[in-house]
Amino acid sequence: MQIEKVYEPQRFEPHWAQWWINSNIFRASPENPGRVFSLVIPPPNVTGVLHIGHMLEHTEIDVTVRWHRMLGDNTLWLPGTDHAGIATQMVVARQLKEEGVNYRDLGREKFEERVWQWKGQSGDTIKRQMIRLGASCDWSRERFTLDPGLSRAVREVFVGLYEKGLLYRGEYMVNWCPNCLTALSDLEVTHAETAGHLWHIAYPVNGMPGRFLTVATTRPETMLGDTAVAINAKDARYLDLHGKTVQLPLMNRELPIILDDLADPTFGTGVVKVTPAHDLNDFEAGKRHNLPKIQVIDDHGRTTAAAGVYANLDRFEARRRVVAALEASGALVKIEDYKLNVGRCDRCKTVVEPLISTQWFVKTKPLAEKAIAVVESGEIGFVPANWTKTYYEWMYNIRDWCISRQLWWGHRIPAWHCGECKEIIVARETPTTCPRCGSGELKQDTDVLDTWFSSGLWPFSTLGWPDQTADLAKYYPTTLLITGFDILFFWVARMVMMGCEFMGEIPFKTVYIHGLVRDADRQKMSKTKGNVIDPLVVTEKYGTDAVRMALLQGAAPGTDIVLTEERMESSRAFANKIWNAARFLFMNAGDGPATPSEPTIEDRWIVSRLNAAAETANRAIEQYRYHEVAQELWKFFWHEFCDWYLELKKVSATGWGNAVAAFETALRLLHPAMPFLTEELWQRLERKPGDPSSIALAAYPQFNPALADPEAEREIAVVQEVVTLARTLRTEARLDPKQQLQGVLYGRTGAMAIAQRHADAIQKIARVTLEFLSEEAPKAAVMRSTVDFDMVLDIPQVQEDPARKQKEREQLEKNIANSKRQLTDEVFLSKAPAKVVDSIRAKLADYEAQLAKMA
């Protein structure tokens, strides 16, 4: 059979990618036999293309999924995408802006049309990319969070929560993005320590000339909306002022002095200005003391009419003016440098403004209780386990979830407002009349839901819920979730809460949390840094299998993945190695099915090694130890199959059918990690009748105790030592001809002992060495012949090197002394396991034998 000399993945990867899809071999069916293995994809945002982090995630998923499929499990990997409300809306709004169109002018309907258009393209790109990267999903079950079916699930859950009293609408302080013009959940705000100031402002106490209360604030502009100042009831410094009032500088408003724990006597001046409309703590304090709320900053981040002469300014400009005015009036007592945490919008990085507004909230405590219980009971497990703690940490301190967004792209909130009686109707179906007053003047709430509300339902909404479908019955709960830690709270936690509440059952049994892909300098990849690795680019350059392998090698649980060009290059070399092993076999085996013959010792050995590799690979995949999978496959294929088995086969030059059979097994072992290459080569093999059409459906090699062959393992271990010795002899002899040869022969007494049991081999060593020393044989021939057992010569007599021999003897004596000391140590003997003691005994015997031989 002909096979090209160079491995060119680009020539066959696209073909198999498409073939797998066309032949429907990843199509799942609830009717299929086998244990269930189901997994839903963390739906990528439709905002753009897949990055290398997705490829890592999809590679880990794909390895696991393909493995399960090959085990004969009823396997489903359900793909899909997320509408990603705010992110997508921003992308499309930006596009429109480039066209000179303000999206608000376009109107809601037109804008939505535009986003759907974008979604169509982007979603296709993502699907194409995934197919090209070999993801073995069932595309017939592809879902999108805004699909009609999923939207029905969203309504059902929204109404369900409402009916259970777990949903409420109200006027509260929320995080507001003045740029995105929407409320945000706590999770969508990122806090960062920022250099700022603490301004000390003196508020004169009314009726006590000369007496001031000095407040300290990081946001002086909010003073325009102050409605009180607070002191602590335990703070003796100011207690006499309780009941008095102060005069608010600049605004000339009289403010009460209240007693509240809001004021920490140890911080700043111990006096706090209270601005209930612009600070969460102050908002709470305002409720406790019934303070008026004066909004001085609007939803665009500009000062309102209530700010008096400071009205209609950007909030930061307002700050400058207020500070200047305070300074001019002498009210500004002190400015301290101060580090404070500033919250910014996750999406646009604008400083978030706490604002009072009417929003919808999910009451999370009752949901969290269940979500905690299922992890505590072990129904859901995290891998690595330490994420459990992070999960608890968040769940225990959970706060109500603001789910309404003032956006256009998303699930419209299923609530209607009656124009007559102001009744709010929450319903599954669009109502026609108000149930309270009978009016037909109903308008649907204009807000949409937080995108994570719908993705929280993903594990069951994608399977057909609220209908009781066969898929739902078969594949829920899903078996495994593989995702990143960055969405543990956003998504994983919400799925657990929603699944437990609406399915009455966990959404998945295991959550595997993978790391972050970093560049060669361990840096996070980001567009602004320009260090992103584009999966399509590197895939084209090195081959998909090679990139997958490179990712897997770094994917140790709990660690980040460093991906470098070097790693991908060496993985490509590995793929090429496999390719050429195939080429070698095909050249020798000829066409036709691999007919087995009486196994030689190396045949027995490789079967035994394959068996051991299968044991390790299966266990490693089962435990999500992807780096170990990669390492084992690498070690087995390169350093056992190629370096020893094929080399030995060259010597014996028979039984090629056995070699091809072993290779076929090796391909199956490699397939989950390197699907394209293995499919290509497997298809080129002449297979047994009855084999499936694709290697993806073939059986994954399993450990079989009957295949372990200790005798062959021992035998080949000896051969390996002997050959290694022969190689050493050649090398060292070259460096310093006769002397080195002596040194090696006497220095490696252990290897010599083994070699004596293989006289043929050692004689061959001698022959090769002598040939070299006499320079009778061509150099190349000497170097190339590694295990040429058919030549028999006498073992040469060589002279000893006294100095070296002495050194060796001393080392041996030291080793013997150490071993003896341990073996007479009663504590050691009583506590150390037998295998440790035995290995020391064996070693001692070996040392002593060597010493005796030297004498």
Next chain:
RNA sequence: GGGCGCGUAGCUCAGUUGGUUAGAGCGCCUGCUUCACACGCAGGAGGUCACAGGUUCGAGUCCUGUCGCGCCCACCA
């Protein structure tokens, strides 16, 4: 303020319940191309496992502390 993690060869990292001689890839040095593969073969150098204590017959692995680095959560103005 709370939580999690990391510090092992020149570089990037493995090292699952403690077990005797700590590994891989890349890089480096030496030698080798008709005969599967230079995307290759063989050999080699290179580590007081951050530091200090402790537990143990035995510690890279467990405990305590120190130093350095990273990440997450948090309504101290």
